Amino acid sequence: MSGAVHNAASPPSAAPPRTARADDARAAGRDLRPLLVLPGLAVVVALFLYPFLYGLFLSFEPLEGGALANYIRFFSENRLYGTIGTTLWLSLPITVLNVGLALPVAYALRVPSTSQRIITTILVVPITLGTVLAAQGLLSYLSPQGWMNRALLDLGLIVEPIRLLHKPAAVVISLVITGFPFAFLMMLSYVTGIDPTLARAAATLGAPAHRQFFRIYLPLLAPGIAITFALCFVQAFAVFPSAVMLGAPAGPTRVISIAAYEAAFEDYDYSMASAIALIMGAVQLGVVAFVLGLRNLAYRGPVASGKG
Amino acid sequence: MTASPIAQRAWNLALGTMMVFFLLNILAVIAVVAINSLGRRWFGGWLPDGFTLGWYAAAWGEFQLSSVLMVTAQVAGAVVVLSLLVGVPAAYAMARLRFPGKRLALLAFLLPLLVPPITYGIPLATVLYQLGLGGTIWGVILANLVPAAPFVVLVMTPFVEQIDVKLEDAARVFGAGTMTIFRRILVPLLLPGMLSAGLLVLMRTLSMFELTFLTAGADSQTLVVALYYAVFAAGVRAPQSIDAMAVIYMATTLIWLLLALRFVDPTQMVGRVKAQRA
Amino acid sequence: MQNFGELRLDRISRHFHTHAALRELDLTIKAGEFISLLGPSGCGKSTALNCIAGLLSLTSGEIRLDGKRIDPLPPEQRGFGMVFQNYALFPHMSVRRNIAFGLEMRGIRRAEVNQRVEKALKLVRLDNLGDRLPGQLSGGQQQRVAIARAAVIEPPLVLMDEPLSNLDAKLRIEMRHEIRRLHNELGLTTIYVTHDQDEALSLSDRIVVMRDGVKRQEGTPEELYQRPATLDVALFMGFRNVLDVNARQDGVGRITAESGAVRLGALGQAPSGPAIAAFRPDDVLLAGEEGQPAHVGTVEYCGRDWLADLTLPDGRTVLMRSPHPLTKGDPIRFTVPPERVRVFAGEEALA
Numbered sequence: 017m018s019g020a021v022h023n024a025a026s027p028p029s030a031a032p033p034r035t036a037r038a039d040d041a042r043a044a045g046r047d048l049r050p051l052l053v054l055p056g057l058a059v060v061v062a063l064f065l066y067p068f069l070y071g072l073f074l075s076f077e078p079l080e081g082g083a084l085a086n087y088i089r090f091f092s093e094n095r096l097y098g099t100i101g102t103t104l105w106l107s108l109p110i111t112v113l114n115v116g117l118a119l120p121v122a123y124a125l126r127v128p129s130t131s132q133r134i135i136t137t138i139l140v141v142p143i144t145l146g147t148v149l150a151a152q153g154l155l156s157y158l159s160p161q162g163w164m165n166r167a168l169l170d171l172g173l174i175v176e177p178i179r180l181l182h183k184p185a186a187v188v189i190s191l192v193i194t195g196f197p198f199a200f201l202m203m204l205s206y207v208t209g210i211d212p213t214l215a216r217a218a219a220t221l222g223a224p225a226h227r228q229f230f231r232i233y234l235p236l237l238a239p240g241i242a243i244t245f246a247l248c249f250v251q252a253f254a255v256f257p258s259a260v261m262l263g264a265p266a267g268p269t270r271v272i273s274i275a276a277y278e279a280a281f282e283d284y285d286y287s288m289a290s291a292i293a294l295i296m297g298a299v300q301l302g303v304v305a306f307v308l309g310l311r312n313l314a315y316r317g318p319v320a321s322g323k324g
Numbered sequence: 325m326t327a328s329p330i331a332q333r334a335w336n337l338a339l340g341t342m343m344v345f346f347l348l349n350i351l352a353v354i355a356v357v358a359i360n361s362l363g364r365r366w367f368g369g370w371l372p373d374g375f376t377l378g379w380y381a382a383a384w385g386e387f388q389l390s391s392v393l394m395v396t397a398q399v400a401g402a403v404v405v406l407s408l409l410v411g412v413p414a415a416y417a418m419a420r421l422r423f424p425g426k427r428l429a430l431l432a433f434l435l436p437l438l439v440p441p442i443t444y445g446i447p448l449a450t451v452l453y454q455l456g457l458g459g460t461i462w463g464v465i466l467a468n469l470v471p472a473a474p475f476v477v478l479v480m481t482p483f484v485e486q487i488d489v490k491l492e493d494a495a496r497v498f499g500a501g502t503m504t505i506f507r508r509i510l511v512p513l514l515l516p517g518m519l520s521a522g523l524l525v526l527m528r529t530l531s532m533f534e535l536t537f538l539t540a541g542a543d544s545q546t547l548v549v550a551l552y553y554a555v556f557a558a559g560v561r562a563p564q565s566i567d568a569m570a571v572i573y574m575a576t577t578l579i580w581l582l583l584a585l586r587f588v589d590p591t592q593m594v595g596r597v598k599a600q601r602a
Numbered sequence: 603m604q605n606f607g608e609l610r611l612d613r614i615s616r617h618f619h620t621h622a623a624l625r626e627l628d629l630t631i632k633a634g635e636f637i638s639l640l641g642p643s644g645c646g647k648s649t650a651l652n653c654i655a656g657l658l659s660l661t662s663g664e665i666r667l668d669g670k671r672i673d674p675l676p677p678e679q680r681g682f683g684m685v686f687q688n689y690a691l692f693p694h695m696s697v698r699r700n701i702a703f704g705l706e707m708r709g710i711r712r713a714e715v716n717q718r719v720e721k722a723l724k725l726v727r728l729d730n731l732g733d734r735l736p737g738q739l740s741g742g743q744q745q746r747v748a749i750a751r752a753a754v755i756e757p758p759l760v761l762m763d764e765p766l767s768n769l770d771a772k773l774r775i776e777m778r779h780e781i782r783r784l785h786n787e788l789g790l791t792t793i794y795v796t797h798d799q800d801e802a803l804s805l806s807d808r809i810v811v812m813r814d815g816v817k818r819q820e821g822t823p824e825e826l827y828q829r830p831a832t833l834d835v836a837l838f839m840g841f842r843n844v845l846d847v848n849a850r851q852d853g854v855g856r857i858t859a860e861s862g863a864v865r866l867g868a869l870g871q872a873p874s875g876p877a878i879a880a881f882r883p884d885d886v887l888l889a890g891e892e893g894q895p896a897h898v899g900t901v902e903y904c905g906r907d908w909l910a911d912l913t914l915p916d917g918r919t920v921l922m923r924s925p926h927p928l929t930k931g932d933p934i935r936f937t938v939p940p941e942r943v944r945v946f947a948g949e950e951a952l953a
Contacts, residue, residue, distance in 0.1 A: 049416075049502060050423035056414030059473045060432045063466055064444060071447030117342070124339050136590040138347050141354070144581045145574060146531035148552050152570050153353035155555065156360055156563070161368045163352055193350060205591035216657050217690035219677040221704035221755065225332060231703075235694045247438070254440030257533055261555055273442045280538075286450045293446040297439060304438075 071290035078287050086291035096292070099272040100299060106184060106259075106271065107252035108303075110191045114252075115245050118199035123233065126207045136204065139197035150193050151261040158186055158262075186262035187269050191252050199248050206240030207233070235314065242311035246304040253300055272296045354574070361567035383568040386561060387550055395461060396530065396546040396576070403468045403529045404522045410469075411476025412518060416510065418477060419484035433474040441471065441534040449538040459541025467535040472525045479524060483517030484510075516587070523584040530577050547573045606758040607668045608632045609654075609791075614663030614673075616649050623649040625815045626663065631759070631793060636785055638794045638802035638809045640838070646815035647795045651761050654793065656680045667758065678707070683752030683760040687767060689744045691736035697747050698723070698732040704755035722754040725784065742773045749781065753788055760785075762794045766801065778804060799839055803827060811835045832950045833878055841880035841944065843920050849877035849945050857945050862916040864894055867940035877947035883909060885942035886922035893935030896920065898928045912936060 078085040090096045125132040142150055158164050160177035168174045180186055214236075215228040223231060256273040263269025276296060280289030361379055363372025383389060417423070418430065436444070448467055449458060457463035487510065495505045511518075529546075536549050545553070551573055554566045609631045616624040624646040631637055639647035652658040654665060656677035665673040672680055683704075691700050701722050705715045723729045726746035736744055745765060752760050765781070766774045782805055785792050796802050802809050803823040811819045811826065819831045830836035833844070847859035849872040857868040859879040866879055899911030899919065910928045912920045922928075922936060 047421070050421050051417075052413035053417035053423070053429055054414075055410035056473050056477055057429055057432060059410055059469050060436060063448060063470045064436045065432070067447040067451045068444060070451050074447070074450065121339055121343060124336060135343060135347065137585065138350065140581065140585075140590040141578070142350055144527055144531060144577050145354075146533060146548060146577075148533045148548050148555075149357075149531075149570060149573060150353065152551065152555050152566070153357045156356045156567070157349075157353045161366075163356060163370070166368075166370060193353065196346065201591045205589075208591075211688070211690065213686050213688060213690040214692060216677070217684065217686055217751075218692070218703065218707075219657070220655055220680075220682060220684040220761075221751070222678045222681065222707035223703070224676075224678050227707065232692060250438065250440055254442045254534075256442050257537075257552060261552075276442070276446050277538075280446050280449070289446050290450065293443055297443045300439070300443065 071293060074287050075291035075294055078291075079285055086288050087295075089288070090291060090295060095270070096275055099270055099275045100295070102269070103253055103255070103271040103273075104299070106187060106191070106269065107249060107255065110188060110195060110252050111245060111249040114192060114195040114199040114248050115203070115241065117196060118203040118244070119237070119241065122200055122203035122207045123229065125204065126210075126212070128208075132204075136201065139200055142194050143197050143201070147190065147194050147255075148257045148261075150190050151258040154186060154190055154193070154258075154262055155181065158189070181262060182264050184263060184268050187255065187259050190258035190262055191255060195248055195252055198251070199244055202244045202247070203237075203240065206237055206244070209240075210236050238314035239311050242307050242314075246307045249303055249307070250300050253303075254296070272299075357567045357570050357574070360564055361571045363564060366564075379562070379564040379568040380572075382562070383565040383572070386565055387554060387569055389547075389550075389569065389572065391543070392545060392547055392550045393572075393576075395544055398461060399464050399468065399536070399544075399546055400526050400529045402465045403472050404525050406465070406469055407472035407476045407525050408518055408522055411473045411521070412480055412514065414473075415477045415480030416484050416506075419481045420489070433477045436470050436474050437478070441532070442538075444470070445535050445538040448535070452539055458539055459544060461544040463539045464536050464544050464546070467539040468529050468532055470535070471532070472529060475525060475528065476521045479521040480514070480517055483514055487513050520584070520588045523580060523587065527577060527580050527584065530580070547576060606633055606791075609759060610666045611650075611654070612664040612666065614650070614653055614665060615661045616646075616653055616658055617661040622815050624653065627812075627817055629810060629817070629820070631791060633758075633791050634789060636782070636792045636794065636805055636807045638796055638806040639812055640796055640799060640802040640809050641812035641818075642797055642838070644814075645812040647797075647812050648763055649815070650812070651763055651793060651795045654759075655682055655684050655761050681755070681757055683755055683757035685745075685748045685752050685760065685762040685765045687764045689736075689748040689765075689768075691744055691747055691751070693736055696733050696735060697728060697739070700736065700747055701751045701754050704751065708755065718754055722750040725753075725787070726750045726780075741769050742777060745769065745777055746780070749784060753784065753790065758791060760790050760792045762792060764795055764797070766796075766798075774801075781805065811838060830944060833880060833946045833952065836880045836944055836946070840882055842883055843881050843886070845879045845918065845920075847877055847879045847945070848875065849879075849947055850874050856940070859943070859945050862914070862918075864914060864916075864918075866894075866938055866943050868943035868945045869941050870945060872945045872947045875947065877945050878951045879943055879945050881938050881943045883921040883923040885938050886912070886920060886924075886936050887938070888924065888926070889935045889937035891935065893937045895933065895935055898930055898932045898934060901928050901930055 075086055076083045078089075081088075125135060156162055158180040160179070164180065165174070165177040169177065180189075210233060214232050218228045218232050254273055255271055256277070259265060259269045259271045259274060265274050272292065273296065276289050276292035279285045279292055359372065360366060362375045362377065364374035364376050366372035414429075414433070418426070418433075445467065448470065449463075452458040452463040452467065457466065491509055491513075492505055495509050500508065531548055532546075533548050533552060536546050537552065540546070540549055547569075551566070551569055554561060554569060611627055611629040611631075613626040613628055614624065615622065615626055627646075627650055629637075639650055641647050649658060653660055653673075656672075656675060656679075660673050663673070664671055692703065695703070698719055701719045702715050705718060710718075719732075720729070723732050726749060728743060728746055728750070731739065731743065736747065739747065748765070762781070766777055769777060778801060781792075781794075784790065794802070794805060803826075806823055809821065809823055809826050810817055813834055819826060819835045821829075826835065827839055830839050830841065837844070845859075845861055845864065845866075847861040847864070847866070850858045850860070851872065851874060852858040852867075855869055855871070857870055857872050859866045859868055859877065861879075866881075868879065894914070896912040896914050899913050901911075902909040904923075906925075908924045908926070908928055910922050910924060912922050912934070914920060920936070928934070
């Protein structure tokens with residue numbers, strides 16, 4: 017599962033004014049230390065930015081037709097443009113669900129405790145194992161003879177095994193199994209980053225529990241919720257292995273990454289594959305920009321306490 | 325206006341029940357794989373008819389696990405070493421210095437972590453195949469460096485920030501040059517951070533499916549990709565031996581997790597870098 | 603201000619696991635009083651404050667406000683104002699909204715809220731900063747907002763938890779006056795937690811000295827300053843000279859404390875036998891032939907006076923604050939007025 021670091025996206029005031037001092041300390045002589053950033057930057061430029069640009073140009077050099085032929089074809093063929101809707105329809109509700117569940121659970125567990133430690137430790141396991149393993153486990157777990165059907169039968173909720181695999185529901189379950197822990201751990205780190213004396217101050221001023229949450233925690237968490245939502249969405253939108261293994265990759269769970277993969281590795285049309293990858297990136301960017309735009313409406317300063 | 329204690333309790337009970345249900349399901353999914361890999365035959369029923377270790381021997385041969393594990397170790401080791409080598413100096417520059425284009429550099433380090441691998445993996449694989457690196461172990465290593473190096477930068481930055489600048493000043497006053505300071509002052513102090521970052525990169529590389537899948541050839545697959553192909557081609561092999569392979573994969577990943585949890589907070593696994601400073 | 607008669611703490615205790623942070627504290631606070639809980643860190647003073655606020659539950663004991671038990675109530679139903687050490691201003695709300703928060707929680711009409719907030723802003727002299735966010739204020743200004751926020755709800759009781767410890771020395775003295783001014787002008791009843799005896803002495807009507815979760819002494823600032831009941835209170839009150847002595851009752855209310863070459867007179871009662879004599883460096887005076895002999899050791903210049911180590915013939919050291927310059931190595935004689943010497947014996951002498 018791809019994690020992501022978002023501390024740069026956290027409040028701007030988090031950076032301490034230390035760099036100024038470091039500059040002064042090097043007032044004498046020429047400072048070559050900034051060059052240290054170059055090897056790392058070279059990796060990103062050569063292996064990330066360059067391929068992206070290369071893909072961008074490649075997408076305008078289709079195997080046949082004019083410069084825009086790939087894009088025209090994508091948006092005129094249902095089995096191609098339809099993947100956007102399919103993927104959004106899968107990923108947006110899942111993201112709302114994952115973040116919506118993660119927030120209250122993380123809030124309830126904000127005080128360090130044994131249960132907090134146990135839960136975070138168990139939840140980090142599916143993140144570490146990744147989507148392929150989760151999908152592999154669900155293949156047995158959700159099968160007609162699997163424990164899920166067996167439990168439902170024994171509880172008398174069903175009379176004969178129901179089909180859970182190879183339909184969108186299975187993909188949804190796998191996305192919750194890997195996505196919820198991710199959302200939870202991110203939300204937990206935001207919730208625990210908020211100074212608990214703020215809620216105590218609110219309590220002494222007469223705010224009962226639910227108002228402490230809505231008036232103090234929620235406004236301070238808003239930026240964190242937006243970032244968590246954006247990252248969870250981006251990951252769900254890029255769902256690939258579980259859509260192939262658990263879903264119906266030819267039909268209802270033919271997500272956009274499957275279309276891109278097929279173009280590249282089955283049709284060997286790298287030009288078309290790049291076009292689809294770029295469209296995928298553009299949709300992700302669009303949703304993320306929208307969510308982070310909403311975030312700008314919220315308070316974005318420090319969350320520790322009144323000290324600036 | 326006050327929420328009643330009963331409503332409060334009911335709410336907590338609902339959350340608790342939901343979490344227990346969720347955790348049980350996660351454990352069950354993992355347990356099913358483990359039990360099936362040990363089961364002789366399993367038709368219906370809660371448990372298999374009998375137990376055996378035979379599937380592990382079968383999986384070891386069928387899937388050429390010794391060579392797959394070798395490739396996995398080589399890829400993971402190389403990615404950890406290379407990402408630390410390029411990431412730690414960059415983290416130092418990002419934490420300590422001001423230079424033109426720093427904001428752009430930060431953006432460049434963030435993007436590979438924000439964009440999902442499948443999105444940039446396809447153009448990246450295209451370029452690597454053009455260069456003749458596609459399908460080789462070097463292609464796999466380079467592809468995995470894309471998220472790993474920026475990850476090291478962002479994990480290490482707060483570790484550098486928390487080291488007092490005055491330590492470097494003091495060393496400089498006593499005559500140490502930049503290289504000596506790096507070697508004698510910074511590296512020893514940064515060792516715990518490098519250990520955490522290295523472990524996190526290791527686990528992320530072991531479970532990195534998409535990039536390896538897109539760039540690996542038949543003899544440069546890591547374990548997770550081999551597992552995917554085995555499941556994909558299910559029907560050819562016994563499901564128990566696929567599950568045996570899955571258990572081996574889980575073991576290789578979770579051992580490091582167990583080790584990592586001694587050093588890092590679970591929230592760091594998702595890349596959340598806790599502010600180390602007071 | 604809301605009218606009330608008294609708040610009574612009745613043997614309140616608070617344990618953390620097996621550790622007793624607060625043990626059977628008895629205390630009565632009358633309306634209009636300024637009471638300080640004074641002691642080193644870990645003495646239980648903040649625990650006591652948090653118990654009164656309702657942020658910590660009691661392990662045993664009762665808290666009564668005019669006879670009505672309030673200890674089972676959550677903090678939001680007690681209606682006390684509290685000023686936190688780090689101020690705990692809501693960072694996403696303007697100064698005005700911070701101050702209005704408590705009033706809004708009480709469902710007060712908007713017009714009245716606005717009017718009371720403006721009044722509070724004026725009172726703490728921040729009328730021109732009402733729209734700023736807390737992060738844009740200096741430490742002293744944030745402190746004022748925190749006080750205004752606690753006071754505007756007109757609570758029967760204001761609780762202050764080391765409110766000045768995050769400020770620099772100069773600002774601390776300024777804010778000290780400010781807190782006492784507000785206490786008087788608003789007719790507040792204040793419980794103030796601090797580890798700084800100067801703060802406690804200058805602010806309080808009454809001081810409670812605590813240690814290891816136990817109340818060691820309670821009294822007016824003068825009582826504590828002049829007649830600390832135990833050695834640990836004395837040490838906390840600046841009795842920096844501590845000598846092991848032999849005490850002897852020397853008539854009614856007079857004690858003679860002897861040890862080697864040193865002989866001190868003191869007032870009070872003490873059983874005969876080993877004891878500890880304590881006095882302040884300020885009370886050590888130069889004397890003539892009848893004084894105790896000593897040599898001047900290290901001398902420190904303190905601006906308006908000198909602080910010197912005096913070495914006794916048996917090698918022990920006495921600190922002296924002298925208005926005149928002293929020279930290292932000079933032989934001198936000193937005396938300590940009997941009313942300034944405290945002699946502690948038995949349990950009192952435990953520090």
